[in-house]
Amino acid sequence: MLKTDQFRKKxxxxxxxxxxxxxxxxxxxxxxxxxxxxxxxxxxxxxSVIERTFKSNETATQARVMDQDMQYMYADxxxxxxxxxxxxxxINVGADVLGDAVNxxxxxxxxxxxxxxxxxxxxxxxxxxxxQIIDCEPGIKGNTATNAMKPAVVTSGYRVNVPLFVExxxxxxxxxxxxxxxxxxxxxxxx
Amino acid sequence: MPQWLGAFHQRISIADLAKTGEGLVAGLAKKAADxxxxxxxxxGNLPLQPVxxxxxxxxxxxxxxxxxxxxxxxxxxxxxxxxxxxxFIAQEPDGLIQRWKIHQAIRDFFLVRGFLQVDTPLAVPxxxxxxxxxxxxxxxxxxxxxxxxxxxxxxxxxxxxxxxMGPCFRAGDIGSQHREEFLMLEWYRLFADLDHIAxxxxxxLSFLAPFSSDPAYFSQxxxxxxxxxxxQQFVQIELTDHVTRKPLRNACERWGVHYxxxxxxxxxxFRLFLNRIEPHLGMNAxxxxxxxxxxxxxxxxxxxxxxxxxxxxxxxxxxxxxxxxANAFYELTDAQEQRQxxxxxxxxxxxxxxxxxxxxxxxxNGLSSGLPPAAGIALGVDRLVLALLGRSSFNQVLxxx
Numbered sequence: 001m002l003k004t005d006q007f008r009k010k011x012x013x014x015x016x017x018x019x020x021x022x023x024x025x026x027x028x029x030x031x032x033x034x035x036x037x038x039x040x041x042x043x044x045x046x047x048s049v050i051e052r053t054f055k056s057n058e059t060a061t062q063a064r065v066m067d068q069d070m071q072y073m074y075a076d077x078x079x080x081x082x083x084x085x086x087x088x089x090x091i092n093v094g095a096d097v098l099g100d101a102v103n104x105x106x107x108x109x110x111x112x113x114x115x116x117x118x119x120x121x122x123x124x125x126x127x128x129x130x131x132q133i134i135d136c137e138p139g140i141k142g143n144t145a146t147n148a149m150k151p152a153v154v155t156s157g158y159r160v161n162v163p164l165f166v167e168x169x170x171x172x173x174x175x176x177x178x179x180x181x182x183x184x185x186x187x188x189x190x191x
Numbered sequence: 192m193p194q195w196l197g198a199f200h201q202r203i204s205i206a207d208l209a210k211t212g213e214g215l216v217a218g219l220a221k222k223a224a225d226x227x228x229x230x231x232x233x234x235g236n237l238p239l240q241p242v243x244x245x246x247x248x249x250x251x252x253x254x255x256x257x258x259x260x261x262x263x264x265x266x267x268x269x270x271x272x273x274x275x276x277x278x279f280i281a282q283e284p285d286g287l288i289q290r291w292k293i294h295q296a297i298r299d300f301f302l303v304r305g306f307l308q309v310d311t312p313l314a315v316p317x318x319x320x321x322x323x324x325x326x327x328x329x330x331x332x333x334x335x336x337x338x339x340x341x342x343x344x345x346x347x348x349x350x351x352x353x354x355x356m357g358p359c360f361r362a363g364d365i366g367s368q369h370r371e372e373f374l375m376l377e378w379y380r381l382f383a384d385l386d387h388i389a390x391x392x393x394x395x396l397s398f399l400a401p402f403s404s405d406p407a408y409f410s411q412x413x414x415x416x417x418x419x420x421x422x423q424q425f426v427q428i429e430l431t432d433h434v435t436r437k438p439l440r441n442a443c444e445r446w447g448v449h450y451x452x453x454x455x456x457x458x459x460x461f462r463l464f465l466n467r468i469e470p471h472l473g474m475n476a477x478x479x480x481x482x483x484x485x486x487x488x489x490x491x492x493x494x495x496x497x498x499x500x501x502x503x504x505x506x507x508x509x510x511x512x513x514x515x516x517a518n519a520f521y522e523l524t525d526a527q528e529q530r531q532x533x534x535x536x537x538x539x540x541x542x543x544x545x546x547x548x549x550x551x552x553x554x555x556n557g558l559s560s561g562l563p564p565a566a567g568i569a570l571g572v573d574r575l576v577l578a579l580l581g582r583s584s585f586n587q588v589l590x591x592x
Contacts, residue, residue, distance in 0.1 A: 005363070027366030030461055030469075031508065031518055032337075032489060034323040035364070038465065052449045053465050055458060056323075 001059040004037040012044070012063040015052070019044040019063035019116040027056075044114065045121050065116050072109040080105065082113060093120045103158035104129040104176050106191070125176050130188045131155050132171050139167040149181075199255070206234035208258060217255040219284055230256055239265070251284055281592050290576050290588060293402050294356070297376060297572070300398050301354045306378060309353045311341035313360075317551040321489065322539040325362040326546075327371075333548070334360035337569060338377055339490065340554045343522065346379050346565055347557030354378035356572060367584040368514060368574055370592075376575075379522075379567035385505055388519045388566045389413060389479055392509055396477055404581040408476065413509075417482040419501050425467045430501040433484040439463060457486055473510035481507045490529075491520035509570070511578040519568035526559035 002013065011022045024040035035056035042049050044065065054060070070082035070091070079092040080102070093113065095102055101111065101123040112124040136152035149161035152172075160174060162181045173182040203214040218232035220239065228239040228250065237256065240263075257264045280287070298308065317340065318326040318333035326333040335341075337359055345353055359375040380387055393413050400409035419430045426442050439459035443450040448466045450459055472478050485493045488504035496502050505521030523529055533550055540547045576588055586592045 027364065027369050028465065029323070029361075029364055029369060030465065030515060031487065032319075032321045032324055033457065033461060033487065036461065036465060051466070053462055054449070055451070055454070055462075058451065 002062055003059055004054050004056050007037055007039065007054070007060075012065045013041070013060040014063040015041070015060070018046075019065050019121065020050070023049070044116065063116060065114055065121075067112050067114050069110055070113045072105050072107065072111060074107070075105075082111065085110070091120065093123060097121060098123050100176070100179065101125045103156055103179065104131065104174065105156050106131060127176055128173050128182060129176055130171055130173050130185050130191070131158070132187070133162070133166065133168055136162065136166065136168050140164045202255075204234040205230065205232050205237045208237065209235065213259055215255060215257045217253070219251045220254040221251045221285075230254055280590055281586070282588065282590055286580070286588065287590050289402060289580065290590075293399060293576055293579060294374075294572065296399055296402065297356065297395070300395055301378060304352075306352045306354045307350065309342070309345055309350070309355050310357065311335075311338045311345070311355065313358065315341070317548040317554075318360075320533050320536040320540070320548060320551075322536050322543055322545065327360050327362050333546075336361050337375065339567070339569065340551055342377055342379055342567065343562070343565070344554055344557040346381060346567075347560055347562045349381075351379060351381040351565075352383075367586070368577065370573065370585060370589070374572040376570040376572050377567060379565060381563050381565050383566045384564065385481075385507055385519055385521050385566055388568050389415075389507065392477075392479070392517065392519075392568070396511075399575075399579060403579040408512075409579070411476040414473075414476045414478040415481055416478060418480060418484065418503070419482065421468045421472075421480065422463070425471060426463050430484070431499060433457070433460075433486040433502060457484070460484065460487075469510070469515075470513060473512050473514070478510045479507045480510060483508075488523070488532075489520065490523050492523045492525075511575075514574050514578050515571075516574050516578060517568050517570035520566065522562070522565040522567060524558055524562040524565060526555050529558055530555055 002011070007022060007025045009022055009025060013020055013022070020041035020043055022039055023042050026038045027035060028038055029035040037054045037056065039052050039054065040049055041052055069085055071085050073081040073083055073090070075081075076092065078095045080095070080098060081090055081092055083090050097120050099122075104125050106129070109125070109129070113120050114122045114124070131154035133152045134155055137150050148164050150164055151159055152162045152166065153159055154172070154174070160179070160181050162172060166172065166184060171185050171187050173185045174180070175182045199215060199217075201215055202217055203211070205216050205218065208214055208216050216230065216232065216237060218230050220228055220230050222228050230237040230239055239256070255266045302308065313335055314329040314332040315335050316332055319336035319340070321336070324336045326336050338355055338357065342353065342355060354377065356374065356376045358372055360372050362371055364371055378391065397410045400406040403409050422428055422430050426446065428438050428442050433456050436454070436456050436459055439456065440450060442448070442463055443459065446463070446467055448462050450462050454462070472480065482494070482501070482503040483506045485502035485504050488506065491504040491506040494503045494505060507519050508515055509517040509519075530550070537547050573585060573589065577583070577585065580588060582588050
């Protein structure tokens, strides 16, 4: 159990069976009465943010949240199979848990998966991933000056807008925080 | 070091340089919004020509200018104060000067109104009996959590009106608007009630308005609102007593406010107050929250009970833009009732396993000597500066946070 004086940002606690991370903690003592700790908490499963005020010396349960590097294997319907790179155990992760990460998956990709009480709750992908274009209109040579874009599909099935000069079969880097095209790149080693 | 610097004891003010045109001036070299550099001291500003300001690589910096009819020489003393990993001072000089000018203006406000500035001990045997306040031991004494008991002893001696601005200490109180050491302003009047103190507050705020980022806000009339009205408006319940917990628990459920089964009435009150009410307080004008429940009287006189209404006490709190700034009492002057309250607080401290301070007999003697009707207020100066400068955290205003 954690007491309020141990509360700090990034602490993970459990409320009503769900894991939350503290994104804001502040002590307040109205008048000369008892003290309270105001917190802002983000639900690690739904992402929603709640405010909760604890009385000083109230306790909270630490959430058992573990991060594990996992290797993406294959998709099986709406499930996605990942392998623990240390003990080779395999798990299935639902599309709802993957969220946007599903757009950037490729075979053997290493992702960080958070587990709450051994249940996968979120999948983190790197800020940038390199993927190959498998479908787009032919490139227009020399057209590097305009901001005009055209749709393209990459190996994960994700549709992304790319500049007109980009060719089918080329590799591009995508910013996973925005989902947008970032730049052309070489084929990464081992892919 | 240039030879002329040996003349530093001949330093003159920038205002005097404007008159004489010759001499050594020194101060902080800063850059204005238009990127023109100037040197400033408490008397004025001296524009620095571009060729001169090039001698200074980063602003603000200590600099001295030696001006003769033939031109100027500049010596830069110091640079890059904020690049150090442990900055020796946390804020820019302008903000700090503003803070100390506000402190000076507060003293001026009271002195011109005929208040006597007093001082009372920091280390005392009874630092304040409030069960939830923790004090720091200091030798065989404790650091005061508030100067109020000594201030009221001075009142009892017939010395009034009085004010004091000095540090208080509350162990463990650390937050964006809490520090274990903070600057407290208290003032007291005899033959006065809360109306007098409210007038003082309004006059003080408009006196300080020129220092504010929002002067119109601080020049307004104060809003008055009772605790019961606030609960009607923002919690949508009637407060009729300070015992029955069920309506407050139901309100917590209704508004999604976290509470515990064993919370007492006052704890539930504060949970709702902090979550549902405080975010709205003082947003348009400085606001006095009045008629606190009698269970939160502290050192205030209790109001005569009305039937079917919340029993209250003569106490108000000042809120400015959500920040609790000050707490005023129409003072309890009945020594017997005061002794009774202290005894209850001692008991509560015992239950909470906290140090039990001795009964403050000299203070009680002061009351029983016959203290006339009196009113007073405690105001957190650091928070007032925060509110005046439009900031939200002490990290943005304290020199040594």
